[in-house]
Amino acid sequence: MAVLYFGREEPHPAQELVVCLFLSIRINSSRVFVGSIPNPSNTFSTPYGISVDPISNTIYVVSRDSYRIMSFKSIWSNGTVVLGGINGSGPNRTQLPVPYGVHFDYISNSLLVSLRDANAVIRYVLDADSYTHVAGNINGSAGATSTSLNEPSNLTMDPMGHIYVVDTRNSRIQFFDHDRSDGVTIAGFSGLGNNNATALNAPRAVRLDTQLNLYVADTNHHRIQKFLRY
Numbered sequence: 001m002a003v004l005y006f007g008r009e010e011p012h013p014a015q016e017l018v019v020c021l022f023l024s025i026r027i028n029s030s031r032v033f034v035g036s037i038p039n040p041s042n043t044f045s046t047p048y049g050i051s052v053d054p055i056s057n058t059i060y061v062v063s064r065d066s067y068r069i070m071s072f073k074s075i076w077s078n079g080t081v082v083l084g085g086i087n088g089s090g091p092n093r094t095q096l097p098v099p100y101g102v103h104f105d106y107i108s109n110s111l112l113v114s115l116r117d118a119n120a121v122i123r124y125v126l127d128a129d130s131y132t133h134v135a136g137n138i139n140g141s142a143g144a145t146s147t148s149l150n151e152p153s154n155l156t157m158d159p160m161g162h163i164y165v166v167d168t169r170n171s172r173i174q175f176f177d178h179d180r181s182d183g184v185t186i187a188g189f190s191g192l193g194n195n196n197a198t199a200l201n202a203p204r205a206v207r208l209d210t211q212l213n214l215y216v217a218d219t220n221h222h223r224i225q226k227f228l229r230y
Contacts, residue, residue, distance in 0.1 A: 049099070049102045058072065060102050069082045099114070136149040149167050
């Protein structure tokens with residue numbers, strides 16, 4: 001069941017809800033938290049996703065156009081390249097073809113990362129030499145089957161380890177059970193939908209509440225959709 005949570009069916013320029021998953025740039029006495037400071041270890045090229053280790057408070061940031069994930073141990077620390085840095089396909093930890101979303105899994109001490117150009121989700125255990133494939137076609141091709149993705153842009157995970165992937169170009173949310181590569185569509189459907197309550201149009205972000213209800217940034221419909229627990 002979907003509920004229109006925020007937004008308008010036809011957005012007005014002065015009232016359109018702008019929904020962003022963004023690096024929460026903390027402004028403290030006019031000081032930038034991280035980014036835009038002339039220091040290579042603190043700069044980003046199109047930051048696109050963020051996740052926080054709830055135990056250590058380490059912040060993980062997707063720097064999309066520099067093809068890397070960076071970590072920050074404290075508010076004013078220099079960043080460390082955790083994963084990526086060189087555009088390209090392959091399981092090597094320096095290869096990350098256009099990352100979009102990131103989620104820190106504190107149970108396995110790993111990062112789940114959605115890769116737009118590889119049409120895939122990967123898992124990287126911190127300090128490992130390589131990452132593993134989780135979802136999407138292993139050859140990187142786009143598709144609309146239960147084992148395929150088409151430009152995944154964001155993801156999250158529930159306490160049981162289930163993964164929720166925003167399959168943007170398929171206009172759907174895919175649910176992946178523990179270590180399974182075949183997903184179940186739990187919101188939207190493959191292809192651009194119409195404007196009814198169950199349709200999505202190029203969604204970009206997803207989050208869960210404490211009751212595991214799903215909130216989706218339904219980007220091209222200019223609204224936030226709430227889907228009751230799957």
